[in-house]
Amino acid sequence: MQFVLARHFGFCYGVENAIEISYRAIEENPGKKVYLLSQMIHNQEVNNDLESRGIKFIMDTDGSQFIPWDNISRDDVVIIPAFGTTLEIENLLLDKGVEVQKYNTTCPFVEKVWNRAEKLGKENYTIIIHGKPKHEETKATFSHSNHYGPSVIVRDMGEAQQLANYLLGSKTRSEFFEEFAGKFSPGFDPHLHLQRVGVVNQTTMLASETQGIADFFRQLMISKYGEKSLKEHFADTRDTLCYATNDNQSSTYQLLESGADLAIVVGGYNSSNTSHIVDLCERKFPTFFINSENEIKSPSEIHHFNYNKKQKVVTYEFLPEKRPLRIVLTSGASCPDTLVDRVLMKMLGFFDGTKSLEDVLTAY
Numbered sequence: 001m002q003f004v005l006a007r008h009f010g011f012c013y014g015v016e017n018a019i020e021i022s023y024r025a026i027e028e029n030p031g032k033k034v035y036l037l038s039q040m041i042h043n044q045e046v047n048n049d050l051e052s053r054g055i056k057f058i059m060d061t062d063g064s065q066f067i068p069w070d071n072i073s074r075d076d077v078v079i080i081p082a083f084g085t086t087l088e089i090e091n092l093l094l095d096k097g098v099e100v101q102k103y104n105t106t107c108p109f110v111e112k113v114w115n116r117a118e119k120l121g122k123e124n125y126t127i128i129i130h131g132k133p134k135h136e137e138t139k140a141t142f143s144h145s146n147h148y149g150p151s152v153i154v155r156d157m158g159e160a161q162q163l164a165n166y167l168l169g170s171k172t173r174s175e176f177f178e179e180f181a182g183k184f185s186p187g188f189d190p191h192l193h194l195q196r197v198g199v200v201n202q203t204t205m206l207a208s209e210t211q212g213i214a215d216f217f218r219q220l221m222i223s224k225y226g227e228k229s230l231k232e233h234f235a236d237t238r239d240t241l242c243y244a245t246n247d248n249q250s251s252t253y254q255l256l257e258s259g260a261d262l263a264i265v266v267g268g269y270n271s272s273n274t275s276h277i278v279d280l281c282e283r284k285f286p287t288f289f290i291n292s293e294n295e296i297k298s299p300s301e302i303h304h305f306n307y308n309k310k311q312k313v314v315t316y317e318f319l320p321e322k323r324p325l326r327i328v329l330t331s332g333a334s335c336p337d338t339l340v341d342r343v344l345m346k347m348l349g350f351f352d353g354t355k356s357l358e359d360v361l362t363a364y
């Protein structure tokens with residue numbers, strides 16, 4: 001069996017930083033209630049470990065409240081996760097006297113998106129956010145961006161094309177309010193506010209899709225207003241993907257050329273960046289998205305996640321007969337490397353003649 005590992009995979013700076021600060025918050029506050037606004041990262045093992053050390057989650061990833069705000073007081077510690085949070089929640093906590101900045105783990109790459117949105121807003125551009133509207137990071141970005149200018153969220157190219165209908169005047173305002181409900185800022189007028197736009201994105205989107213959306217609006221403005229007036233209508237900025245998303249995705253493109261027989265991608269099932277790695281691998285190989293080695297039940301049975309359908313699937317006889325078998329193995333930004341190790345060891349355990357890790361390491 002041969003494993004092809006990505007040049008870059010696993011934990012990113014933002015996640016490592018957030019985990020470190022969370023453990024520090026527990027250590028420094030014995031006897032205090034320590035809350036996390038929502039899951040620290042999209043990795044169940046890490047979240048479970050934090051919970052076992054006494055941390056409580058205030059909300060789930062969809063924003064449903066586990067702990068009422070009334071239960072939280074100025075003496076409590078509240079950690080802001082790597083995705084950041086909305087201005088509304090930040091202000092609510094500040095009003096209570098909670099020191100939100102002390103354990104604020106918002107990733108600097110997320111803040112960079114907010115800064116870009118602010119700059120666009122101040123230059124009177126409407127901010128189009130390419131992101132998943134229910135994802136914590138996009139909710140936080142939307143809230144910050146709202147503050148500086150009219151903002152609207154598009155999930156993918158399909159929605160970008162729908163949005164273009166309002167710029168072209170082929171659809172009515174009331175159709176917009178229905179079609180984009182919950183995804184535009186208060187007072188948004190689709191016939192007025194789409195004439196001058198700039199695009200930012202959730203840090204973990206698919207790079208090629210964000211580029212496609214920006215190019216689409218650029219082209220649209222050229223057709224409507226002419227090349228000479230482009231700057232008046234379109235802010236030609238680069239995407240706001242983070243380095244980890246870029247590195248993980250470009251490494252995955254290299255994996256596609258590896259001639260492997262299948263791919264295993266490890267990560268949390270609600271992880272946006274992992275889902276894009278899965279998406280890329282699926283273009284070339286049968287791909288299995290698992291959150292731990294426990295999903296590999298036997299050499300002939302694997303339980304994995306279909307991200308598009310948001311459901312678990314069981315596949316039997318997932319390993320082809322071919323030998324040597326070549327397997328692409330990689331993981332998302334919220335997945336500890338130990339999990340990738342465990343998947344690798346479990347797979348090796350299915351084959352005769354496998355040496356123990358100690359035997360292999362003694363040679364070095």
Ligand code: SF4
Nearest residue numbers: 012014107109203242
């Ligand atoms: S994926 Fe990128 S933006 Fe998100 S926490 Fe990691 S480094 Fe930060």
